Amino acid sequence: MDETETSFGLLATTRYVPRLRLERIDMLAQHRWMAPGLKSLARGRRAVANWDEDSVTMAVEVGRLLQQALPASAAVELTLVSTTLPFAERLNAGIVASALGIDSGATLRDATSSARAALTELSATLRRPEDGAPRMLLAAERRVARPASAQEMIFGDGAAGALVGTGDAIATWVASASTHADLVDHFRQTGEEHEYAWEERWVRDEGYMKIAVATIRQCLKDGGVAAADVARFAMPAPMARINDAVAKKVGIAATALVSAEHENVGDLGSAQPLAMLDIALRAARPGELVLVAAFGSGCDALLLRRTAVPCPGPVPDAGRPETSYMKYLSFTQQIELAWGMRAEMDNKTALTAAWRDHALASRFEGGRCSACGTVQFPRSRLCVNPQCRAQDTQEPTSLADVPARVMSHTTDFLGYTPDPPFQFGHIDFEGGGRVLMEFTDTDVGELSVGLPLRMVYRVKEFDRKRGFRRYFWKATPTRAESAGATTEIK
Structure with a gap:
């Protein structure tokens, strides 16, 4: 063919x-x-x-x-x-x-x-x-x-x-x-x-x-x-x-x-x-x-x-x-560890608010100003560019597939996360946009300013009292994968 x-x-x-x-x-x-x-x-x-x-x-x-x-x-x-x-x-x-x-x-x-x-x-x-x-x-x-x-x-x-x-x-x-x-x-x-x-x-x-x-x-x-x-x-x-x-x-x-x-x-x-x-x-x-x-x-x-x-x-x-x-x-939640008081929180999700912010959470949707081109997250009525400040000019734009880089990063051994330490920081997106993000699939010492990143869709947190879980996007280092690897034949 x-x-x-x-x-x-x-x-x-x-x-x-x-x-x-x-x-x-x-x-x-x-x-x-x-x-x-x-x-x-x-x-x-x-x-x-x-x-x-x-x-x-x-x-x-x-x-x-x-x-x-x-x-x-x-x-x-x-x-x-x-x-x-x-x-x-x-x-x-x-x-x-x-x-x-x-x-x-x-x-x-x-x-x-x-x-x-x-x-x-x-x-x-x-x-x-x-x-x-x-x-x-x-x-x-x-x-x-x-x-x-x-x-x-x-x-x-x-x-x-x-x-x-x-x-x-x-x-x-x-x-x-x-x-x-x-x-x-x-x-x-x-x-x-x-x-x-x-x-x-x-x-x-x-x-x-x-x-x-x-x-x-x-x-x-x-x-x-x-x-x-x-x-x-x-x-x-x-x-x-x-x-x-x-x-x-x-x-x-x-x-x-x-x-x-x-x-x-x-x-x-x-x-x-x-x-x-x-x-x-x-x-x-x-x-x-x-x-x-x-x-x-x-x-x-x-x-x-x-x-x-x-x-x-x-x-x-x-x-x-x-x-x-x-x-x-x-x-896999087959063993219960003592995470301390920092882990004692009620993560109830307001389903009404979740629906209103559906596009923001599911597609990582921000806004691009039609007047000056500034990208921001979350989208708002007012452009964040101090040289613009135009009102109601935000057009929806998804950042889920936009490459980004580390601007700043913090490694926190005190804040609770199921996989310590908690790593987060500001990231800059290609074409504009700066967001404070949580990092995942990241080793201690791996983050550095300028490190290339991609976005991944993950569980944000569990509401174990009610059996619910929230999803959101996180940042992870961009690692090269083999596009032409051969297959092992048994």
Whole structure:
């Protein structure tokens, strides 16, 4: 396919992994006394979300990456997939859409309850071209596993996404198949924090080797494709070497298996199928067939053909090693630490005020004076430029995607934050605008005057009395990510 040719299909895929990577050997060190069997899982690192990250904020990061590949028209549909949505009764996709600036007329939905839900949604979207308008699919997960469990070692936090529509497609649909089967390999009852997993050998033999194999075969049959013709095969499987066994039984070459990046990230739950699809497509050559499957309450299989269009956007970097298991327990609220009186505050949110300042908080919307061009945050009736002082000339302008630099910074070891020290300071935006901001994902000693920054959407604070959380934008150092990294093939 010529790179300038347009067609309906997959326009972009991407993934986001939090900066912190907890060393599994340090997790084992805390559990070896009672669970020495975890040693077999204690290789590499797993991604850990910062205290101010959840499935909503990570989905926003993925959505922002996908928006770099959006055509001129905005997405008309956004689906957020997660089994760890922060709100049971509030449209979580609505929070994401607001942060991304998606039009209020777009169709939004939350999807949950299954590890394969994202692939189900992607397959369904690819099968209905309709008007060809871009549709965004985001999946994010921050699962909390019981301490000393195998899941604690296996899980990872992160997000992935896909953009479907008409344009310069990186892959086109060939076939798909879906099977429903209420085989319970693991479950988590409503209101419970930790999941319960069933015996692995039974899940492998009755689930993957029968249900997944049959679904994959049906997909290949529908596409008129031989298993040996599949160049890249991606199938999330928390059990060791189960994807090898499935591939062998189906007839897919061992060289086609795509790495799940387990040793540096971990299993991303409902986001894992899209994350592995992103890895596979970046490694695939033009014309190659890519097969991705996802198991959970049945199985979905999706067969795509790679085009000659390059995959847009960067891939996650290696992150920063984290050795403190206690920090992880604190971030996931599995241990209550004595933070002192400074942490004793009532963070009740006035929902009426939150709605009035909706644009300010969700899109980091300030104002630009139409008379003199001065940018200010927050927007007001009066221009702050003393040489102008014009009234009612402020035009809305978002600072969320505007590069900035550190003007001043303070490192406070007395003020409360779930990840001490509290770092904040004034930042200057390119093109104008100066704001006092909180910094996140920042090491002590890393900040300096002039340091390049970008804005990230994060949890501002929790109202634990009422079960609410507020979101706002924070500043973080701009770190180079590899835009052309190669994919490891297992």
